[in-house]
Amino acid sequence: MSHWLILPILIPAIVAPLLALAMRNDLVLARVFSVGSMVWLVLLGMYQVGVACDGEIRTYELGGWPSPFGIVLVLDRLSALMLLLNAILGLCVLLYAINGCDQRGAHFHSLFQFQIMGINGAFLTGDLFNLFVFFEILLIASYGLMVHAGGSARVRAGIQYVVVNLVGSSLFLLALGMIYSSTGTLNMAEFARQAPLVGPEHQTVFYTGTALMFVVFGIKSALVPLQFWLPGTYANTSGPVAALFAILSKVGAYAIIRVCLLAFGESAGEAAFFIGPWLIPAAAATLILGMIGVVASRSLAQQASFAALASIGTLFLAIGTFTPQAQTAGLYYLLHSTLALATLFLLVDAVVIRRTGFGDALVPAPKFKHVGLIASMYFLAAIAILGLPPLSGFVGKLLVLEALTSNSNWGWLWGTILATSVMGLVGFAYSGSLVFWKSGEFTEELQIELAGVADSGIKSSKVDHSGKSISAGIVLPMVAISCLLGTLVLLTIFSGLVLRYLDATSQQLYSPEQYLTAVLGEGERPVPIVTAGDH
Template sequence: MNHWLTAPVLIPLLGGILQTFMGYAPIALRRTLALATTVLLVATSMVLLTMADDGSYRAYAFGNWQPPFGIVLVLDRLAAFMLVMTSVLALLAHIFSLGGADEGNRQFHTLFLFQLMGLNIAFLTGDLFNLFVAFEVLLIASYGLLMHGGGTVRTVPGLHYVVLNLVGSSLFLISVGMIYSVTGTLNMADLAVKVPQVTGENALLVKAGGMMLLVVFALKAAVLPLCFWLPKAYASATAPVAALFAIMTKVGIYAIIRVYFLVFGDDAGELANLGMDWLFPLALITLAMGVMGALGADNLKSLTAWQVIISVGTLLAPIALGSAESLSAALFYMLSTTWIVAGLFLVADLVASQRGSAGDRIITAPMMRHRTFLSVLFMIGAVAAAGLPPFSGFFGKLLILMSVEPGPQMAWLWGTILVGGFLTLVAYSRAGSIVFWRTVDGHVETARPLKGTTAVAAGAMIALTVVIVAMAGPINRYTEDTAAQILDTSAYIDILQTPMVGEDD
């Protein structure tokens, strides 16, 4: 049964290879195969979620090379949670792209599937070096996706994105080299055993490597001051690409959870809780910066891009607290904000298609077509993103507020989230009122037809906030169990001692 662990990697890999050799095939055939691949990935992720929900760890050692020497995939509740969140988002973004966003580049579906492969490797790998490999795979694909559609508007943001990530990759290699020079391993379970034993000058070297690694993950997650590349890059991407990119910052957050609770957790001796004292204030400042950016946004895509930064700060603050309750709340909020942000990117593109030359800019324009449908989608997404009832963003933020113990951290967290939520609501209210209701005389003459695939995909993406509310009990139970499993590092270490290919654990 452990062979199931390879499916999230092999499915997009094989699908991407097929797409590579089908560049000149009819677009209908390419779309059918690409969509079938994504649907199969969703089904596989659901199977793995069911397997992981029993609380046990499953490991797959490629070639049966035992750790710490071989390539190991590890499935637990956290990995399965990330796989499902990514695959559902990818399916709806892929459906949206069938409305025409995939045209103009014969390899769009190839890049899309390869990025999914990189994401899935990152969530499943049990080795720091293979985490670096996963980052490179998904980043190389994202470079092509970011430039998809052409136009000079994407050139400068794309260049910034590429350069910063190349710098981050270099730092990643340097940091893992420093850690390997002392411990002789990059297997995460093995590191969890050896790092507590490091002392003296060696401990300083590992600490330096660990802090550099935290900087790399902070860059991937877009933590202040490493977040200014994100708004223009995401706002300039095509809608399905921007929607898929909503999961990119969560990869950095996932890496922080995985590495710094397992390797540098409470049992890491001199290096226990490395960097967590810095992470909490940086998270709150990142949240505040995101709110200021949202207030100053001049178009809907930029507003949504700043919402990504707001969500990063809101997520990392409870993660930095390190309790089971705060971790569970952060995971619940992560699911909500990722899907809602993706949905808002899709809605922003639909709005732009119905406003002619005004696009998605927050300016008065003639009344758009399909205004009622689009305004309802935007309202639901905005209310959920701002954290108001009755949608999922409210429950996520409420769980975060309830997870913190009384004290100075509680005051800072409550104050920042509540004030930030109010100002975020102001930003969305301003944008919605201007775009949908402050119209000038006349009608838009150059609006594109609203296609069924794009409307259904955007509507389904936004509707997921209602699904999360309807399933809040089971989801919260799952995130609570996931948080408890994350903090029980001994179980992770034990299962990686004797992983066997194809054998149930």
């Protein structure tokens, strides 16, 4: 048993309380430790991806309790990839946040580390109840981060976010109760073995529980009609936090991929991919709603939030198709969209802290500092998120389109994706030209006119409420954003390499027997745990 497997959870778990208890008054030390932890996680993520490349699935039994009785952590290609993605994203966002965002409220770094720990745990765990616990860890940290630095709009949006997720947690527990009472286990692998063996008298409870669990994952990943929490949350929180949240909705997507392919794969007979027919329309609706939102947005942050929603729609169109090829496309799009959205949110924040008095509202405003640099980066990020060539979004969207041909309604789905892309293009072209291009044409008459409007209270929700002046350095934030853009470029240049890895990942996901054997051992024919006698 190799103990390094648990390090992605342990490192932030040790650093976070240290930050909260020992370093709460020493910002420099806190930054050093926080960044140090993230650098280690990036290195560890690279190592784990390298190790997972050989196709073997590694397990770690906590406390030495044999699975399925104890909690087991599982590292396969998908988990390793998600860990690396989370680490890279976390490091870039943290570098950006050091610019001043972390000073505006207490315990930013500590909450950040707890958030990373929860996400890593959710990617590693092989137990459904443990997944719930890690969801709670990442959520409670995200509640703290969400309302970081305060402001009435942000706290209000925070309350909504917390309420939605608490209801989601309750539903998750109900689902777990039903699953436990009908299968007698919460270990994912054992659950997958028991699923086909559930007797007819427990079928109703079993399918209700499973469907409820997928609903919960749908809430986490903000699929229509469960998307209500996302735009308000992302648009009202601070930029770096929104950028980190870009991976939060992907945790739900990960959970759907994991559980569905493990327990309801091709071998499940009638129940195989039973959520597929639900996922595709929901994904299409998410995509359309997201892009309508992009066009209708009244601030940059709102626009980026709806772009996040749209990217989730595209992602689930690929995942919901349930073929190995579509899975590969979906994973590539997942990598791309997470990084691209984070870039976009960070750039929005860079605009907000410079456009004094106007925030990110879509109104003409005077030229602000570094407008050229930020505008060109924003241009690149918008290209990436919309899926225009030459960045990775184009590759991702092309792969998704290609994968959708196996669906019988592919014509409609193609039409949806292409039409919404045009809508997104219009939305981003409008906002970009208004905020960046027209900032030069800001005349005196306009200023007087706007002063009137400003008096009546046209203010972006993102105008800095703390009142503190921010030492707006330019180097570190731009390095952080350039790193994110750089990963997008790398994802494009080395798309062949990445796709080979992702192809192998899909193959691994579509042969769940390997996972079951790795977790539970060879074992004889499984027998049902819950029998007809149990009522």
